Amino acid sequence: MSDALLQVRNLRKSFGGLTAVDGVSLEVRRGEVVGLLGDNGAGKSTLIKCVSGVYQPDDGEIVFDGATVTFSTPMDARRHGIETIYQDLALANNLDVGANIFLGREIKKRWLGGLVHTLDDKGMERESRLTLESLQIRIPTLAEPIETLSGGQRQAVAIARAVYWEAKLMIMDEPTNNLGVPEQHKVLELIRTLRDRGVPVVLITHVLPDAFAVTDRVVVMHRGRKVAEKVTAETNTEELVQYMVGARDDDVAA
Amino acid sequence: MTMRGSIAAPAGAHGPGGGSSLQRLVLFLSRMWAWLFLAVMVLFFVVAVPLSTGGSVNFLTIRNSQNILVAIVPVLLLGLGQTFVLIAAGIDLSVGWVMSLASVLSALALRDAFNSGAPLPVAVLAGLAAGLAGAGLVGFLNGWIIAKLKVPAFIVTLGTSFIVRGVAYLMSENSTVIGLPAGLGAYGNDALIYYISGPGGGVYFLHRPDVGGELLRRMEIILPYPVLATAFVLALTMFLLHKTQFGRHTYAIGGSMDASVRSGIPVDRHVIKVYMLSAATAGVAGFLSTLRFTAGSAVIGDSLLLSSIAAVIIGGVSMFGGAGTVIGTVIGALIIAVLTTGLVMLNVDAFWQFIVVGTVVIVAVLIDQSRDLIVGRQRRGAAQ
Structure with missing residues (x-):
């Protein structure tokens, strides 16, 4: 709790009748890599876009670096030190x-x-x-x-x-997509480097080997809800897949 | 979700330094082709013009080079602004009529100022201010509608070009504003240097020597003021595009609107400024034409729009945005001017120039595209 850099509490976001994120809470501590797992449409991207200022949540609270924050634009989030790297990288190729x-x-x-x-x-x-x-x-x-x-x-x-x-928190959306295998390894290595420099990383992925390679904890989402939160070393592929496809659900049990 | 990465990744593996030496040679030639083409064309005319006239006329004379420079002024000025617009992935179809409007406005303001007792230099400045203000207003409207209301640039500037055309005609008197002070011609036509060769000749600066007959025939007019003014605008735009944050952001917006927005570049404001700059260079062109002809003309810019776009494209500015240089546009304008002048001197029917220029435009773009194929990169903008 004391070393939590980012806390998301009961975040909710819907588009029309569709609830994309349904009361999700999440915590990222300094010096750790958190995997955010889930199938397509599980709500990972919407959740992250709320944290990075692209969307404004309908309900819930975001606490960053000890203060409650609301980001009205992505620039707002960046100014606070939250950098999000999307798949298209937002680079000018020319x-x-x-x-x-x-x-x-x-x-x-x-x-x-x-x-x-x-x-x-x-x-x-x-x-x-x-x-x-x-x-x-x-x-x-x-x-x-x-x-x-x-x-x-x-x-x-x-x-x-x-x-x-000097990003304080790095969010990476499927960073190894579309990369060759050697390049995937390099990117994962970079994520470890970031963590060692004290910059926590939220790694959004549906590639389980990536998650096992670099994360300290994983959060699994399914249909807008958080269905599991595990220490990576204490879980396995089979278990995570069951959470990802909705066959297991800690949220219901709790 | 532009999937450029998936296509670029394998090709980029060997990077820019890769490829065979033949590939590098082709790449070099395709980058430098406009320069080479200009050089070859000049050489051709240097040889062909004396041949076709039995040696009585030469191509590379002081007089002819000055004629080319004077001819290049309006096309280049329109092209300089257009360079920024195209690099920012826009297009400005209104510059021709903005030039006309600026010509009319500057003539009206200049005449009014002079007639109400202002000394000529002050009246000229009033004309410049009026021309730039009118042009700048159109540029602001263009940029504002494009940036804020998200209407495609092609549509907006097409619309404003009609509007501006109407306004220019309405404000002029039967399309021409006359009755400007007689001394005005000196501003638009005098030159930095006058050189009279042979006996009784000499070099004169700033003011046209009062000579006639044989001496007048031998007089060379070197660097007329409009050429100097254009050179000044050229230097300014070159500095702006290649040395400042404004230029960098222009490239960034044309390269990736998304990246620019997310990098915190004030994109809307920048786009507005780019269209204002484009209108301003057209405004300068209109003002200079008023000085040159001692009259405002509501039709002066009509035929220049497409030539200026042709010059920019020949010069290597990408229609998809993100690439191009000011010097490329200069080369493009030079190619058109040299071509036109040379063909006239060869006594080729003037209409052939259109056919040749059109061909060169298409070839220019083909060469640019083949360069992208050679280095194995995806064409910019295609994925957006």
């Missing part, structure tokens, strides 16, 4: 690595006593390089548009961006 990491928050040089500002591309590249190195991410060239990079490398750029801007 810009280089530095431009992407600093997009919207560019480093500028001042001229004529602040009258004229120009981009400090060298500075941005230098900072990007340092951040990438600190995460042990290797990218062949920082000066090319990132559309020339692989999916995993772009994922890494998105993570590096969040790290540079």
